[in-house]
Amino acid sequence: xxxxxxxxxxxxxxxxxxxxxxxxxxxxxxxxxxxxxxxxxxxxxxxxxxxxxxxxxxxxxxxxxxxxxxxxxxxxxxxxxxxxxxxxxxxxxxxxxxxxxxxxxxxxxxxxxxxxxxxxxxxxxxxxxxxxxxxxxxxxxxxxxxxxxxxxxxxxxxxxxxxxxxxxxxxxxxxxxxxxxxxxxxxxxxxxxxxxxxxxxxxxxxxxxxxxxxxxxxxxxxxxxxxxxxxxxxxxxxxxxxxxxxxxxxxxxxxxxxxxxxxxxxxxxxxxxxxxxxxxxxxxxxxxxxxxxxxxxxxxxxxxxxxxxxxxxxxxxxxxxxxxxxxxxxxxxxxxxxxxxxxxxxxxxxxxxxxxxxxxxxxxxxxxxxxxxxxxxxxxxxxxxxxxxxxxxxxxxxxxxxxxxxxxxxxxxxxxxxxxxxxxxxxxxxxxxxxxxxxxxxxxxxxxxxxxxxxxxxxxxxxxxxxxxxxxxxxxxxxxxxxxxxxx
Numbered sequence: 001x002x003x004x005x006x007x008x009x010x011x012x013x014x015x016x017x018x019x020x021x022x023x024x025x026x027x028x029x030x031x032x033x034x035x036x037x038x039x040x041x042x043x044x045x046x047x048x049x050x051x052x053x054x055x056x057x058x059x060x061x062x063x064x065x066x067x068x069x070x071x072x073x074x075x076x077x078x079x080x081x082x083x084x085x086x087x088x089x090x091x092x093x094x095x096x097x098x099x100x101x102x103x104x105x106x107x108x109x110x111x112x113x114x115x116x117x118x119x120x121x122x123x124x125x126x127x128x129x130x131x132x133x134x135x136x137x138x139x140x141x142x143x144x145x146x147x148x149x150x151x152x153x154x155x156x157x158x159x160x161x162x163x164x165x166x167x168x169x170x171x172x173x174x175x176x177x178x179x180x181x182x183x184x185x186x187x188x189x190x191x192x193x194x195x196x197x198x199x200x201x202x203x204x205x206x207x208x209x210x211x212x213x214x215x216x217x218x219x220x221x222x223x224x225x226x227x228x229x230x231x232x233x234x235x236x237x238x239x240x241x242x243x244x245x246x247x248x249x250x251x252x253x254x255x256x257x258x259x260x261x262x263x264x265x266x267x268x269x270x271x272x273x274x275x276x277x278x279x280x281x282x283x284x285x286x287x288x289x290x291x292x293x294x295x296x297x298x299x300x301x302x303x304x305x306x307x308x309x310x311x312x313x314x315x316x317x318x319x320x321x322x323x324x325x326x327x328x329x330x331x332x333x334x335x336x337x338x339x340x341x342x343x344x345x346x347x348x349x350x351x352x353x354x355x356x357x358x359x360x361x362x363x364x365x366x367x368x369x370x371x372x373x374x375x376x377x378x379x380x381x382x383x384x385x386x387x388x389x390x391x392x393x394x395x396x397x398x399x400x401x402x403x404x405x406x407x408x409x410x411x412x413x414x415x416x417x418x419x420x421x422x423x424x425x426x427x428x429x430x431x432x433x434x435x436x437x438x439x440x441x442x443x444x445x446x447x448x449x450x451x452x453x454x455x456x457x458x459x460x461x462x463x464x465x466x467x468x469x470x471x472x473x474x475x476x477x478x479x480x481x482x483x484x485x486x487x488x
């Protein structure tokens with residue numbers, strides 16, 4: 001074992017959040033160590049968001065081209081060129097090499113340890129490395145845990161032995177299975193189904209619940225299900241796998257559910273994630289592993305005296321979204337720097353504000369944008385709400401210029417007492433570009449009567465806001481508040 005090495009901050013986990021934190025801390029002059037046992041860059045870059053969206057983009061563009069007169073006539077194939085799609089994916093994930101990322105971090109002064117990091121006491125991390133044994137890293141100011149998640153493999157007879165695909169296998173696939181069974185009904189499951197059907201696979205989707213995207217507005221899941229079925233996917237709701245067998249290592253699998261058995265080439269799991277805290281040494285500082293680490297809005301682990309232990313991103317359970325992890329990484333660096341300078345932070349100073357306004361885009365066809373609360377969530381939290389909904393094109397006839405068969409839907413959830421947005425959902429082609437405007441409106445608590453004056457340029461997709469806000473005027477507010485039957 002190497003003797004203890006001292007740093008200002010030790011970050012365990014080299015995903016997007018951990019890398020954001022160490023870069024910012026190093027640029028501020030802190031001595032920083034980063035511990036990562038896989039590729040620096042993390043799940044998002046190599047096996048998650050980046051490769052999956054690289055696979056989805058050609059499908060989206062291909063289907064758009066087939067929906068535009070004057071372009072569709074030039075297309076002869078039935079799907080994108082799979083070999084070219086996979087080659088582009090390989091470039092985006094840097095052929096699963098973190099050489100350039102490591103070099104970049106080391107140039108700015110970050111000490112990178114390729115190994116498994118575990119807490120071994122207050123402000124101490126023990127690192128086990130394959131090439132030189134163990135080292136103990138001591139942190140003068142803080143330890144940050146950014147260890148992320150891993151795929152959940154349900155305990156179903158024969159499933160583990162059949163070697164099912166997870167996100168790591170699907171996003172790294174070298175050929176598309178002719179027949180695939182996807183397990184799950186959330187964002188990952190529907191994106192995987194979109195990828196597979198778009199690249200020529202016959203897909204069966206098995207969903208435990210009664211609809212897709214259960215955390216979204218119900219209409220969003222219904223529209224996505226309708227679209228997936230139109231592309232040939234078979235969807236089974238209220239269904240769970242009963243058993244799986246794979247007699248030959250490289251042969252097909254058989255899966256049983258609802259009393260039937262089907263044969264497929266691969267089973268793809270999108271059945272949730274497990275937080276990587278079960279082997280993190282949390283017991284050495286009085287915490288329990290196996291689940292998310294509870295943090296306050298300064299991202300400090302609850303139950304740790306003096307606030308030296310932080311967690312961010314997926315590790316906190318606040319949101320399993322890479323952009324939230326990056327946001328947490330930048331924020332935690334600012335918090336650590338402020339406290340190292342002797343500042344005692346007030347409750348709302350440098351505090352994470354992602355809980356009520358986080359945005360998510362699900363890159364299906366149609367795209368689903370969700371910001372803040374759904375109507376169900378808002379009512380469950382005790383808000384008095386009203387909603388505005390719209391179906392498109394509707395009165396926005398110019399949307400037809402984008403593609404034939406343009407179809408969309410949107411909903412605003414409004415706090416009836418303050419006339420500010422609690423949440424927004426948009427479902428439609430190219431609607432991902434609406435996420436930031438909705439996030440700003442929710443975060444800044446802009447009154448809807450003011451928001452309607454943010455006039456969208458014509459002809460753009462941003463005009464989908466117009467019918468949602470058409471009645472959000474001061475006059476409408478006066479009419480709502482006026483006693484019934486009163487004459488003036």
